[in-house]
Amino acid sequence: MNNLRRYVTQLMGYPTAVLGLLMIIALIGVAMYTVITIPYERAIDLWRGHEESWAENPRNAKPKWVNYFRDGQLPETLVMRTQDPQASRIEQDLEGIRLVTATLSFDYHYDDFPSEVILFFTSKAEEQRPFVATTWILPDGRRIETDAQALASQQRVYLGLDNRVKRALGQVPAEIGLFSDQSGQLLKGTYQVEIQGYLFEESSDFDAKLVVYGKVHGWAGTDHMRRDLMVALMWGAPLALAFGLLAALGSTIATFIISAIGAWYGGWVDALIQRITEINLILPVMPVLIMVGTLYSRSIWTMLGVVILLSIFGGGIKTYRSVFLQIKTAPYMDAARAYGASNMRLIFRYMIPRMIPVLIPSFITSIPSFVFLEASLALLGLGDPTLPTWGKLLQDAFSNGAIFKGHYYWILEPAVLLMITGLSFAMVGFALDRIFNPRLRGL
Amino acid sequence: MRNGVLLSVRDLHTWFEMRRWGFFHVGYVRAVDGVSFDLRRGECLAIVGESGCGKSTLIRTILALETPTKGEVVFENRLVSGIEPKHIKWYRSQVGYVQQDPFAALPPFMTIRQILDEPLRINGIPSKREREWRIKQALTEMKLTPVEDFLHKFPHMLSGGQQQRVVLARARILNPKLLIADEPVSMLDASVRVEVLQLLRRTQEELNLAAIYVTHDLSTVRHFSERIFVMYGAQVIEQATTNELLENPSHPYTRSLLDAIAEPDAENARQMRVVPAGDPPSLLRPPPGCRFFERCPNAMKGLCENEAPPDFVLSRFHRVKCWLYQDEKVLPVEETEEKEIS
Ligand SMILES: Nc1ncnc2c1ncn2[C@@H]1O[C@H](COP(=O)(O)OP(=O)(O)O)[C@@H](O)[C@H]1O
Ligand code: SF4
């Protein structure tokens, strides 16, 4: 207990360690918050990318904060519904046919064009489907009309694909044409969308939702499938920590026990363990994992198991063994035997306290290496297909040409988080190493 | 029990098996190769010999830290060698062990109090008050006062001399009957050696402990022990009372040792230095004859290199393994011991 307090005080003496610790605490905080607010199943479900979950997100939108670094404000997404209180709705009766005129209006003050405009309709009808026609009214009073069409129960109208709109705008894409004056300049002001619906049945009805997709979204941006990167960035934290921690824990304990057995019994047991270790060290880890990934399973938990299995006879055995041998042959062990200490007491009271200084720093510094290993696997396309990890984000970014298209945020965000993770554990690990192994202090 | 005999070592051999790559038998390092003696209560025995001759292995075997290949160690008429550790727990409290390097002998992660508490706990002294009292008592005895200043310190905070006194306190804290010290001062500064030796001596006298004291330094032996064993190549090649050995060294090796000490101007005049050139014999493949043959100035061709000399008895306590004394009586170990005692 006293020792613990001593170590903690010493650790606080290293500013880098304090910084690293704060970073680790922040990561753990984010991980816990994530797991509580977005449960595992929900995260997997979200990331599978049903269009419905993400329908109101723009594609490949930059994170909001890029607006702080530029002159003009990039637009955020605007969503208007006919059910909203500010939407107007007028109903007329035309000899048994009801004509519903719903008007959606919105102010547009951004300095750039939106990325897409879509109208979503939902309708109810028994036999004869409602019929709608839409008019786009610009701030300067110009009116652009769309085709009239019968509505399915769920229907999307991409304004850019509408024939009449196309004719009215010529070559200009809808998200630009619908938002510019006649000279092609961005037009700021109040826009209106007038939807005229003809309902042929008493029980028939329709609702409309206009989505003017922006070019920025949230604090993380979105990917090519409209998914909010924030989900993956946040879920990446618990996954990375869990993978790194479990792999580090599993491999450290396994290596520790194996090397202890070798050092304790010596002789052929030790020799056998050493030879197996040497062979295992020559076996490259990556290709084995790639084989498992391609031939067996890409589940992150399978990979975790394989990583731990491969590291049982890992390089740590050599280090731990040399320390064990040093301790085993230490004169104070003989002294303890000479005053009657049992094997159990020797192990728990004399050997383990001496191993902890070696074990803890190498355990801490090995955590990020496993996090990186998982990211590398994901980057090679062997990441868990269902889980949003940082490595998976990087892989998505690369395979969708993020660099060529200038979507730097897509690469930078996961990369920075990976680096923070690595750095924080490394800073704490190195400081611990110095505290526990004072001989290194002069270096 | 024979009168007064505390420890009896019978024909002790401790060989270490050498294996290549941990599998293939290469041979044995014969670190102790046939040693016998009796030690009486309160008696002090010194063992001298150059480095690597098997002194440490001998006392480690006596301490039951090594299992003898052959022979036995008997303490108060009870066999203690080659027995499972849990059945000789009683023996552990009977023997105190002082090692060469005091810093290495103390667990670096324990405070002095914890270090001294360990033997007491392990040997079943349940009362915390009694343990505390004995710890303080032992520290006071070793002049580590005021005791409170030392209890919470870690070994690395003490000087070498202080560390060795903690080791001494630990060896003594169970009130043993035998104290075994393996070159207890050779790692210490010359300035503190005398003090530590005096403490060792005083402890031994006050408690009437038997002691086995391994040393490099023949000059301190005289003050310390009644008998001296000279070891060479894993065997005791000469044994005698201290005075007899210093005045009448008989084995050529012992003589060269004492000559080295007598040299007035030599740098390490008081340290042991072996005069005849050459290396000690291989313990992996010891020579068939006398182990000192290669370096012996008195070697007799034809005899010494072929046949190992037995113990020849020069006087009551004086025995030599050397063909030069082949006219003297040869007695098997058992018989001479009986005679000594009667
Ligand atoms: N555990 C061991 N395994 C193998 N050889 C050993 C072992 N301990 C000691 N030896 C060998 O036995 C011989 C005697 O060593 P030791 O008893 O330490 O001598 P001393 O204490 O007289 O210097 C040396 O040659 C040493 O290398
Ligand atoms: S037995 Fe021979 S070789 Fe050995 S010490 Fe005596 S004289 Fe020298």
Ligand SMILES: [Mg+2]
């Ligand atoms: Mg030694």
